[in-house]
Amino acid sequence: MPPRPRFRGIKKTPKNMEKEMLATSQRLADDPSLVIPVLLEEGRRSPFAHIEKGIAKVLRYRDDPERLIKLASKGDQFVRAYAAAISLAASGKLPYLTTANLPIGPVSFAIRGTVDKEKLIGLQHFDDPDLRLLAYWDMAREARLHIYSTEGGLFASVSGPKAPEAYVKEVLANLPYRLEGSGCGHGDRPAVRIQWLSANVEIRVCAECGAGVNTAQHLMARVAAPDPYDDLRVSVDHRYGGARPECQGEFPTPASLVREYLEGDLDDAGLITAHIKAKGEWMRSRGQVYVLGQECYGKDGEAFLGALKGTDLERTALRAVLSLGIPIVTEQNQAGKVIGELWEAHARTMLTAVSDEGIAQRVLGMRELTPGQMLSEADRLVREREVLGNLPAYSGLGPVGQLADSLAKAYRIEGTAAMLRLVERTEKEHTHRAVCYAFLTAVGEAQSRGWQFNKEERESGEHLARHASRMLSSTGEGYHEALSALLAESGSGEVALRAP
Numbered sequence: 465m466p467p468r469p470r471f472r473g474i475k476k477t478p479k480n481m482e483k484e485m486l487a488t489s490q491r492l493a494d495d496p497s498l499v500i501p502v503l504l505e506e507g508r509r510s511p512f513a514h515i516e517k518g519i520a521k522v523l524r525y526r527d528d529p530e531r532l533i534k535l536a537s538k539g540d541q542f543v544r545a546y547a548a549a550i551s552l553a554a555s556g557k558l559p560y561l562t563t564a565n566l567p568i569g570p571v572s573f574a575i576r577g578t579v580d581k582e583k584l585i586g587l588q589h590f591d592d593p594d595l596r597l598l599a600y601w602d603m604a605r606e607a608r609l610h611i612y613s614t615e616g617g618l619f620a621s622v623s624g625p626k627a628p629e630a631y632v633k634e635v636l637a638n639l640p641y642r643l644e645g646s647g648c649g650h651g652d653r654p655a656v657r658i659q660w661l662s663a664n665v666e667i668r669v670c671a672e673c674g675a676g677v678n679t680a681q682h683l684m685a686r687v688a689a690p691d692p693y694d695d696l697r698v699s700v701d702h703r704y705g706g707a708r709p710e711c712q713g714e715f716p717t718p719a720s721l722v723r724e725y726l727e728g729d730l731d732d733a734g735l736i737t738a739h740i741k742a743k744g745e746w747m748r749s750r751g752q753v754y755v756l757g758q759e760c761y762g763k764d765g766e767a768f769l770g771a772l773k774g775t776d777l778e779r780t781a782l783r784a785v786l787s788l789g790i791p792i793v794t795e796q797n798q799a800g801k802v803i804g805e806l807w808e809a810h811a812r813t814m815l816t817a818v819s820d821e822g823i824a825q826r827v828l829g830m831r832e833l834t835p836g837q838m839l840s841e842a843d844r845l846v847r848e849r850e851v852l853g854n855l856p857a858y859s860g861l862g863p864v865g866q867l868a869d870s871l872a873k874a875y876r877i878e879g880t881a882a883m884l885r886l887v888e889r890t891e892k893e894h895t896h897r898a899v900c901y902a903f904l905t906a907v908g909e910a911q912s913r914g915w916q917f918n919k920e921e922r923e924s925g926e927h928l929a930r931h932a933s934r935m936l937s938s939t940g941e942g943y944h945e946a947l948s949a950l951l952a953e954s955g956s957g958e959v960a961l962r963a964p
């Protein structure tokens with residue numbers, strides 16, 4: 465049943481609206497059969513006989529507006545509404561109206577007698593197939609009828625849903641997307657499938673075409689019944705690609721989702737999304753399986769990893785989770801995002817896979833970092849440990865020695881980008897600048913950044929570059945000799961003293 469209208473105060477009637485409403489009133493007075501739905505079952509006893517009898521009594525006073533208003537204050541509510549409706553034409557004027565706020569917008573009507581507001585609106589706007597139906601909801605519920613409102617009039621079934629041909633043609637012609645055969649034309653996509661039983665119609669619509677559309681509500685928009693949707697069977701048509709046996713089971717659309725959809729809380733696209741999400745949970749519950757978007761890789765974890773966009777570090781972390789037999793069903797095609805989904809439950813496993821228990825524990829305390837940053841930091845700490853383990857340690861290095869040692873170790877631990885960041889932060893002192901240029905030359909970055917250095921700094925840096933290059937590739941004694949030579953030739957006067 466549609467939501468009850470909210471009402472606003474009285475206002476003066478615009479002339480064009482007055483003319484239309486008086487014309488509708490006159491039509492109902494001239495032809496009362498308009499308000500009686502055509503029965504779809506021939507030979508069945510009409511459920512509208514008592515209404516027709518009441519309307520016949522009202523019509524005796526069709527030209528007496530005062531008597532009609534009195535008749536609109538007693539007896540059957542529908543008959544009252546009819547009396548109120550034809551009283552407008554009998555009076556010949558409609559000076560004031562009240563406004564109801566309906567889901568479709570504000571609707572004006574005249575209050576006459578003591579009648580349910582929905583019935584007043586339905587009969588006073590009888591030429592509107594949507595508003596007209598407001599007058600019939602109580603009747604349909606109490607007599608267990610299915611009443612269909614079409615452009616040409618009303619039809620009713622007393623034996624359950626039985627959509628008339630005229631109604632079916634109208635609603636299908638007015639769907640907010642174009643039908644190609646029985647669907648939207650995108651047969652390869654997940655879709656809402658609706659079987660309209662009494663109409664012998666099936667409709668299939670994908671998420672793209674069904675965005676913002678609730679096809680079931682559209683089909684039943686002009687049906688008053690105890691349950692207008694009892695004529696529909698709703699499901700989601702979805703299959704994973706890949707033809708893997710692990711993904712071939714049937715998963716019926718959960719009844720709770722269908723209910724949300726029929727109540728209007730989900731559109732077609734929303735139902736498809738919710739179904740796929742629920743199906744993903746169901747897939748996880750069945751054991752080890754890997755699903756990426758609409759593609760199922762069964763138990764083939766390497767094929768799953770190969771389909772993800774990401775780094776070798778990210779794949780190493782994910783491979784550790786896969787080794788546990790953990791099912792993964794995700795819409796993400798980026799390894800970093802899949803890691804984020806698994807992080808809460810498997811952070812330590814992934815960190816340990818790229819480092820060790822000690823480093824993993826240390827990094828887990830860095831709560832300000834994202835999962836991706838934690839993995840990178842764990843990897844950096846491993847490389848730092850390996851690099852520093854092969855290089856001499858120093859005590860009492862001077863500023864130039866500290867700079868050269870830092871540049872070499874930044875490059876060896878984190879690469880060129882880390883070394884360049886250190887160059888950018890270095891103070892603008894001649895010897896420091898020359899050392900920086902030496903390392904830029906050693907890694908092939910001098911040409912693109914040479915404009916930042918003066919001629920003297922460039923010449924000195926080029927002279928020192930062979931020692932910088934050796935520091936970037938040597939270990940142990942070779943590294944120490946290269947650093948000592950760089951300090952001696954830089955003119956800094958510093959000496960590299962090893963730590964005891």
